[in-house]
Amino acid sequence: MRGIKLVAIFRVKKERIEEAREVFEALIEPTRKEKGCIEYELFQDMQDPASFVFIEEWATAEDLENHRKSGHLTSAREIMNSFTVEKISSTYKLIK
């Protein structure tokens, strides 16, 4: 059975693209070690380098909730808020 898909698009301040990329990248290793983390990948928009997307899949809602409370994400949140202009994020269930 497939898990919970999460798509999170971040548009960041143009002058802080590199910094944002580093902060996002730093989340990847610790997150992939978390319980129930099926997929956690970071992409950069090919037309707009200030736009990034995390595509994630979590085994259960509880695993995703634990991720949201994890130390590495919590400690990165403040700086992420400081450079993020727009965030479009939601969770999805597979249809096919």
Added chain:
Amino acid sequence: MRGIKLVAIFRVKKERIEEAREVFEALIEPTRKEKGCIEYELFQDMQDPASFVFIEEWATAEDLENHRKSGHLTSAREIMNSFTVEKISSTYKLIK
């Protein structure tokens, strides 16, 4: 080497959710047979059933371009435009 990721979020008219779902689902089988189609999955938003996302991966830009011109997508475009309220779509390159 990873391909070109495409994330396309569709928010559809509330009264046409089922119709939209059927139209989107009908694209899946023919699309997965196309050259260079690495991934082509349809998901429904867990909070807002009127929101769907296609998460796709294409081996090359040419394969994606051919998909955009494919018969099944071209013929579905008019009806998709008729029930789509908002579309957020872009192509991405993997960072990590």
